[in-house]
Amino acid sequence: MEAGLLSAILGVAMVWAETAGPDLELQKIVGFWREVGVASNQSLALMTPKRLEALFLTLSGHELTVKAAYSSSGSCETENIVGSEMNVSGKFVFPGHREIHVIDTDYERYSILRLSLHWQGKDFHVLKYFTRSLEDEYGPGFWRFRELTADTGLYLVARHGRCAKLLKEVSLPLSC
Numbered sequence: 388m389e390a391g392l393l394s395a396i397l398g399v400a401m402v403w404a405e406t407a408g409p410d411l412e413l414q415k416i417v418g419f420w421r422e423v424g425v426a427s428n429q430s431l432a433l434m435t436p437k438r439l440e441a442l443f444l445t446l447s448g449h450e451l452t453v454k455a456a457y458s459s460s461g462s463c464e465t466e467n468i469v470g471s472e473m474n475v476s477g478k479f480v481f482p483g484h485r486e487i488h489v490i491d492t493d494y495e496r497y498s499i500l501r502l503s504l505h506w507q508g509k510d511f512h513v514l515k516y517f518t519r520s521l522e523d524e525y526g527p528g529f530w531r532f533r534e535l536t537a538d539t540g541l542y543l544v545a546r547h548g549r550c551a552k553l554l555k556e557v558s559l560p561l562s563c
Contacts, residue, residue: 411477413451415494417444419558421551423524424516426536436460441551442517443558451479456554463550490535495519497528499535514539521552 421441436459443454449472457464470479470487477489484505492498497518504511516532518525 411489411492412494413446413472413477416477416489416492416498417446419443419519419555420498420517421519421521421555422515423518424529424532425513426515426532426539427511427513428539429511429513437464438548440548441554443554454554454558456550458548458550463553465554490514491528491531493528496525497531499528499532521555 419441420443422439438458439455440458440463441456443456445452445454451470451472453468453470455466455468457466468481470481470485472479473486475488479487481487486503488501488503490499490501497516500515500517502511502513502515504513514532514536516529518528
């Protein structure tokens with residue numbers, strides 16, 4: 388399996404990361420989220436020709452459906468994946484030995500997520516920072532992300548992308 392495929396797997400599953408607590412209101416995390424930052428100690432998790440730009444989340448019972456928008460070689464791709472909630476609020480499992488937890492969120496402007504993936508006998512962990520806005524990084528949330536990832540050696544900051552804008556335009560009317 389190549390680095391690109393691993394990154395695609397990591398990107399699709401980047402939904403919601405660790406320890407937001409038992410009071411997490413899952414219904415409030417649904418909707419559009421644009422990826423703004425990525426942090427990992429593993430460079431393989433950050434190198435990919437297929438870059439995640441945004442997610443659109445829907446919740447049905449204990450299932451979380453993620454529609455992911457990627458930029459790949461100048462074109463946009465989308466992918467749908469369904470995860471099941473574990474018996475911990477805000478922790479979802481997805482196909483391919485992936486787990487996602489909400490670390491921190493204010494529901495309205497930002498979310499910080501952690502993905503864990505077991506692949507080829509190794510555990511990979513990635514933290515991602517998302518905002519609801521196409522333009523704004525929401526400074527207080529981004530500083531919280533930097534605070535949580537201060538010991539992480541590698542960062543990527545997302546570019547404004549047309550795939551995120553297309554996902555938001557297409558998905559918002561459908562959710563109304």
